[in-house]
Amino acid sequence: MTTIRPLSGVRVLDLSTLLPGPLATLLLAESGADVVKIERPGQGDEMRAYQPTLGAASANYAVLNRGKRAYAADLKQPEQRDRVLALAAEADVLVEQFRPGVVDRLGLGYEQVRAVNPDVIYCSITGYGQYGPLAARAAHDLNYLAEMGLLGVVVDSAGNPPLPPTVLADIAAGTYPAVMNILLALRQRDATGEGCHLDIAMTRNLQLLAYGYFATHQGGGGWPAPGDELLTGGSPRYQVYATKDGRHVAVAALEQKFWERLAQLLDLPEQYLDERGQERAVVGVMGDLIGAHTADHWRKVFDGEDVCSVVVATFEEAVAAGLLDIHSDDRLTGEGFDVGTLPSTVDPGLRRPPGRLGYPSLDPLPTGPVWPSR
Incomplete structure (x- = not known):
């Protein structure tokens, strides 16, 4: 059986680290996109050093970055930055996760990339968006949930909000909106020939998860009382x-x-x-x-x-019970790990570990072609 890969031929340049961006580009890679990930020389993506390991890198890194190619490049060095810019000129999609303004100072911001690639789909994932008083603030998933009000709607018997069971903002308000809007932008480009800059602001996107609370408020029902609503502890049902x-x-x-x-x-x-x-x-x-x-x-x-x-x-x-699918027999290489986004008959090319990456060192970005000719 041949698996249809709807993003075959799409080139993605991934400048992101940790979770939201790498998970987004993983989903694109699993759909057939050719993803090239740029990491800093030496230690690379911070997630490489996490424990436990799955082959040469951490399990988290292996799961999120399998099926991609990765190269080391110091974006503060003009020569290496220019090489990455040349890659961006050939990319269909670029994903970055720096704080607003950082990529501009590095010479890889949207306007700089658009100058060499007018129809690029440039996706920026941040906590608070590109503009506003909080744009440059450092924060993580728990902070975003706390600041937009969602963390406090469920409380324990002492009135304390519990830690969420997973990173809701990173995935539900970062990864998924990024992937959805990238796909929409690719469709729009097919129709118009125009690229765009996608501004994925995780805190704002969390409002979708709180839709019911905002609907109730707009309908005159007030704001939710912590631990006292239908789905937050107020009902025995x-x-x-x-x-x-x-x-x-x-x-x-x-x-x-x-x-x-x-x-x-x-x-x-x-x-x-x-x-x-x-x-x-x-x-x-x-x-x-x-x-x-x-x-x-x-x-x-x-x-x-x-x-x-x-x-x-x-x-x-x-x-x-068969509700989760884990291929533990391939633990040593990470090859064959299935995150469940594609059927088990998926093209074997998608079941490969994350590139040819040494640990903790990285292969330097080559001077020759990285993307295959179209």
Whole structure:
């Protein structure tokens, strides 16, 4: 079977590091794009040094950068910078993740690249956008979630916001908007012949994840009370309850038919079936009922039932259940690692480790051609 690679022939120059940009260019590479990643000489991308390793580099680096080629170039050295600019002149897409103004000072900003490549799609990923009082501020995922208000909508019993389970801003507000807009820009260029500068501001893009809170506010419902909304802890129908053996059950029985069936399975007293006005009391009763039995008990009770309630699984359990796909047999090289974005019949060329990269050194950017001739 031949896998269709919709971005075959698209050239991507990746100047980004760590997560949002490299994950975006990984998704482009998995769709057939030829991605060339530029890293600083010596240590390269910081993520190379993370632990544990997967082959020559860190596991994180190997997963995010497989299927790409990478070269070392000191962008502060004019000769090496000019070589990278020459690559940019041949690229369809350039992805960068510097703070605003840095690439301009290096000589690789949008206007400088556009001067040699008028139809380039130039994607900048930042925390706060290219302009405004916060544009140059240093921050990470947790800071973006905190500053735009999303981190505080769920709180624990002491009123403290918990750490999120993953880097939401980097991926949902950085990587995905970048990929989506790059694809749209490529489509637009096909129609108009014009490139563009994409300004991906992670903090602003997080508003999409908070759409319901803003819709409620605009509809006159005010701003969310921490831990007190339908999906943030205010309803017994949407909660995480502890089991007798220290595990947890995730209940999301929002619809009435699911809630009524769950109440039957739990032997919830009829007086608590309508939870309106007594939400906290019903949460307590539900907690007692679920806490009286083990996770395995509830797993068997919920099996085959439409109640939108499940035991909170470990990663090991999720893999065993076939919900996650990990090719651990290729651990030593990183080759064959599947992040799940393409079917298992994917072109073998996509299942290769990240370029010919020494660790911790990098191959210098060659003076000869890097892109194949079109």
